[in-house]
Amino acid sequence: MRNTRPARFDPTTEQGVLRLSIAASLAMAAAAVGFGLLANSSLIIFDGIYGLIDVVMTWLSLLVVRLISQSTQVEALQSRLNQRFTMGFWHLEPIVLGVSGSLMIGAALYAGVNAVDALISGGRQIALGPAIVFAVLSIVAETGLALFVRRANRAIGSEFIALDAKNWVVAASMSAAYLVAFVGGWALGGTAWAWLVPYIDPAILLLVCLFVVVAPLGTVRQALSDILLITPADLQAHVDAVARAIVAKHGFLEYRSYVAKVGRGEQIELFFVVRADDRPRALLEWDRLRDEIGQALGEESTDRWLTIMFTTDREWAI
Known part of the structure; x- marks a missing residue:
């Protein structure tokens, strides 16, 4: 063998x-x-x-x-x-x-x-x-x-x-x-x-x-x-550009992004604030939206920790 x-x-x-x-x-x-x-x-x-x-x-x-x-x-x-x-x-x-x-x-x-x-x-x-x-x-x-x-x-x-x-x-x-x-x-x-x-x-x-x-x-x-988890300016700018495009495309109210680079790993957390009267969506549709955001952020990697959440309550995004 x-x-x-x-x-x-x-x-x-x-x-x-x-x-x-x-x-x-x-x-x-x-x-x-x-x-x-x-x-x-x-x-x-x-x-x-x-x-x-x-x-x-x-x-x-x-x-x-x-x-x-x-x-x-x-x-x-x-x-x-x-x-x-x-x-x-x-x-x-x-x-x-x-x-x-x-x-x-x-x-x-x-x-x-x-x-x-x-x-x-x-x-x-x-x-x-x-x-x-x-x-x-x-x-x-x-x-x-x-x-x-x-x-x-x-x-x-x-x-x-x-x-x-x-x-x-x-x-x-x-x-x-x-x-x-x-x-x-x-x-x-x-x-x-x-x-x-x-x-x-x-x-x-x-x-x-x-x-x-x-x-x-x-x-x-x-x-x-x-x-110290100091946010890299270039990575933050890229994440913000993607998030703004998603907000404009899907009519969300706003977003919050939290970004850090730890060694070779990138940690990205994105919170999108959705209108309370937004149309109901199936979980599969939210997952497809997450896939869209992940692809826009760049090629998927085992060294990227990506969290994407949607909420109608701004307090969850702070």
Whole structure:
């Protein structure tokens, strides 16, 4: 019997790409810690810590993706977990993204403080040979992974994968900074500027930390917006345009719309106020009207939570 289950590392699926990224991140983090200890470089050790944080948060992202995917399957709707979370798991996505970005920022701030302390204390002597080897290997591996993840996400369109691709770009940029710093330190050895060599490692670490602090700010800001249920202006405008057209077409009195974006999920609630003397309609006719509104709002998706109600009492719409 042929196995129809998708491969665990299928690059055409969100979960497959995230699993590949987790495996690569774990390997790179272990290599960074090893080379960092060998070279006595706080810069490379920070790269390893950064990678380990990325592994943990990517694993959490994968878990959330699986929960969201399973919760939207009909056969899973009666599971015990789904009965405890009847509103779905979309709210976990911005939480994970926000925590991930915040941890990256926190780690960078801590490493930045240590870098400043090292600069004040006279710098740090490092073994440049292992450091240069690691920087070259890292640039090749991380650049390749960044390109692979971005290309895979063109068809998938996942916020989690987009953040992961951004993290690989950050990692490759950090490795490029390492290479420039270490090669520069090697070139300065034996010259009148050799006294600068101990300051290279903490100085570049400080610059990298400043970059790492800035990179996730957009993701953290968007995650906070989703957690606070701030209404996206473009989505609200689209929903209002559809609702106004329905009111005009069917002679309703008015409408109320409530819109929020939570991670990949869109939550839309529409209340239409109908005239008290409006002609009686069969339930089937109201359902057809709901279908009309749903189609006007856009293609049906498992990530859209749509509620449409009709009432003659304005208080039900407030």
